[in-house]
Amino acid sequence: xSKALKFGRFLxxxxxxxxxxxxxxxxxxxxxNRKIGEIALAKTLLTKDDIERILAIQExxxxxxxxIAVRENLLTLTQLHDLLKEQEDSYIFFGExxxxxxxxxxxxxxxxxxxxxxxxxxxxxx
Numbered sequence: 001x002s003k004a005l006k007f008g009r010f011l012x013x014x015x016x017x018x019x020x021x022x023x024x025x026x027x028x029x030x031x032x033n034r035k036i037g038e039i040a041l042a043k044t045l046l047t048k049d050d051i052e053r054i055l056a057i058q059e060x061x062x063x064x065x066x067x068i069a070v071r072e073n074l075l076t077l078t079q080l081h082d083l084l085k086e087q088e089d090s091y092i093f094f095g096e097x098x099x100x101x102x103x104x105x106x107x108x109x110x111x112x113x114x115x116x117x118x119x120x121x122x123x124x125x126x
Contacts, residue, residue, distance in 0.1 A: 007094055010116045017103055032092045036065050036083050040075065045083070052072050054079035 008022040014025045037054065040046040046054075046069070059066070066084065069075040075083070089099070092100070095109035 003088065007113065007116050010119070011112060016112065017098065021101065021103050024101045025094055025103075028100055029092050029094065032090050034087065034090065035070075036080075036087060038046040038070075039083050039086055040079075043083075045079055046074060091116075 006064065008017070008025070010015045012019060012022065029033040037046060037051040041048065041051060051067075054065055054074065057063070057068050057072070058065055066075070070080055072078055095104075095113060098104050099106055099109055
């Protein structure tokens with residue numbers, strides 16, 4: 001098993017979920033796990049032009065989006081913290097998405113994650 005193996009691929013390889021299940025779970029994640037810029041745009045804290053400017057700077061500097069927005073006086077530190085909190089509160093992990101689509105229970109996801117992490121640790125120790 002490769003170190004880069006993802007949990008979803010591990011579950012498919014074990015015959016526990018299908019490729020379609022991965023896609024459904026990723027779609028739930030994509031819908032819920034919004035980027036800071038998306039949330040700020042929805043709250044009218046940033047414009048599309050602001051976001052494009054920040055992303056252009058980010059490409060060159062590799063700094064975090066929020067740090068650039070604050071430094072460029074496009075967001076206050078308080079606004080950034082509020083956006084990060086909202087982002088964190090709505091974040092859905094892959095295992096949680098599998099529960100939402102009805103593939104596993106919380107307990108089953110936890111058990112499979114433990115097995116996945118043990119397998120990764122064994123692989124890294126080799």
